Amino acid sequence: MRETTAAHGDGDTGTLDEALERLHATGPEFEGWLSNHAPMAVEALVRHGQGARVHRWLDDYGDRLEELPGAYGRITSENWRDALGDARHLADWPVFFAERIGERPWRDVLAEWWPRLLPGITASATHPVIRVGHAVRALREGGETAPRLAELAHALGYWAARHQVLPRDVAPLPAPGAPGAALRAVPRVADPSGGINHRLGQITALPAWPGGLAGGPEAAEGHLRALVRDAVGHYAAHAHGNPVMLVHAATAPNAVLRVLPDLPVELWPAGVAAAWTASAGVVAAYRPDAPRPEPAEGARTGAGELFDRAAAHGDEHAIKLVDTALDVAAYAPETAARAYGAGLRAVELIAPLD
Incomplete structure (x- = not known):
C-alpha cells in the first residue's frame, strides 16, 4: 500500500x-x-x-x-x-x-x-x-x-x-503509451470560455487510458500513481493555462488513489478509468496553447520548506497541489524535483489567500 x-x-x-x-x-x-x-x-x-x-x-x-x-x-x-x-x-x-x-x-x-x-x-x-x-x-x-x-x-x-457525468458520446482517441504523453495529446475544447460545466459539455473525444488496464485490480494502484505523477508534472509546465482549475487534473486522481486502500480490490480498476476521465477532462477544459519551462528551483527545495511556503501562501488550491506533489515525491522520489517545481508553480501563479 x-x-x-x-x-x-x-x-x-x-x-x-x-x-x-x-x-x-x-x-x-x-x-x-x-x-x-x-x-x-x-x-x-x-x-x-x-x-x-x-x-x-x-x-x-x-x-x-x-x-x-x-x-x-x-x-x-x-x-x-x-x-x-x-x-x-x-x-x-x-x-x-x-x-x-x-x-x-x-x-x-x-x-x-x-x-x-x-x-x-x-x-x-x-x-x-x-x-x-x-x-x-x-x-x-x-x-x-x-x-x-x-x-x-x-x-x-x-x-x-452534485453528481454529474461527462457527455456519454465521448469518443476514445488513440493514446500514447504513458499518462504524461496522453495528457499532452488531450484536445482543447472549442470554446474555452465560461465555467467548467460549459467546457466539459463540449468534450466529444479524449485519449483512451494509455495501455488499457493491463494487470487487473492489483495493477490499479500503479496505474494511478503514474497518472498522478504525470499530472503533477503536467501542471509544472502548463499551469499558466489556469493555475487554479488545472490543480484538479492532479488532485482528483490523487483522491481516487487515496481511497483505494479502503475499497475492495474489485472496485479499483473502475477508479483508474474514472480518474483518467477527470484528469483529461480538466486538461481539455483549461489547457494553454503551449507549455512553459518548468521551475528549476524544485531541485533545490525540500518537502518541509515547500509545504511551509504553501501554508504561508494560504490559498487552498496551492495547499492541495503541494500536498499531492509531496505524495508523488514520497512514492516516486526520482521525480521529486519536478513535483516540487509544480508546487512552486502553484505558489507563484495562484493569488495568496487575502
Whole structure:
C-alpha cells in the first residue's frame, strides 16, 4: 500500500476535529456554486505539521462561507436515485450518509456508494471526490472520531447532490503509451470560455487510458500513481493555462488513489478509468496553447520548506497541489524535483489567500 509522509499527532488530531466541527455548520458551497475547500485544506495543513495555523486560517477563509442550506426533503434507501444529482438536496444527502455510517462501518458504506458516485467524478469541478479523498485519509491515519465520520458523510453527500457525468458520446482517441504523453495529446475544447460545466459539455473525444488496464485490480494502484505523477508534472509546465482549475487534473486522481486502500480490490480498476476521465477532462477544459519551462528551483527545495511556503501562501488550491506533489515525491522520489517545481508553480501563479 501507499507510503505516508506524515502522521497526525494527538494534538493535531484535536485541532482537525475542532476545525471540522466548525466547518460542519457551513455549506459545501458559497456564492451560488463555489466549493468550500476548507475541510480539505485543514486536513492537509494538519497532516503536514501545520496545525498551529489552522484556526487562524479558518478565520480568514471562513469569512466567505455561508450557513448550511435548509433541508429540501428526506432521502431514503427507496428514493435516493431520484435525488442523485439534485442540488436542492445539498443539506439532505449528508444526513442520509450520516445515518448510513451510524448503522454500518464507514468502509462498507464507502464500498456500496463508490461505484454509484464514481461516474459523476467531474461533479463540481471534481471537488466532491477530492473532499472524499481527504476525509478517508483522515479516518485511516488519524482514527474514527465523530467529526471525521461526519466529514465523510458531508463529502459523500456533496458528491451525491452534485453528481454529474461527462457527455456519454465521448469518443476514445488513440493514446500514447504513458499518462504524461496522453495528457499532452488531450484536445482543447472549442470554446474555452465560461465555467467548467460549459467546457466539459463540449468534450466529444479524449485519449483512451494509455495501455488499457493491463494487470487487473492489483495493477490499479500503479496505474494511478503514474497518472498522478504525470499530472503533477503536467501542471509544472502548463499551469499558466489556469493555475487554479488545472490543480484538479492532479488532485482528483490523487483522491481516487487515496481511497483505494479502503475499497475492495474489485472496485479499483473502475477508479483508474474514472480518474483518467477527470484528469483529461480538466486538461481539455483549461489547457494553454503551449507549455512553459518548468521551475528549476524544485531541485533545490525540500518537502518541509515547500509545504511551509504553501501554508504561508494560504490559498487552498496551492495547499492541495503541494500536498499531492509531496505524495508523488514520497512514492516516486526520482521525480521529486519536478513535483516540487509544480508546487512552486502553484505558489507563484495562484493569488495568496487575502
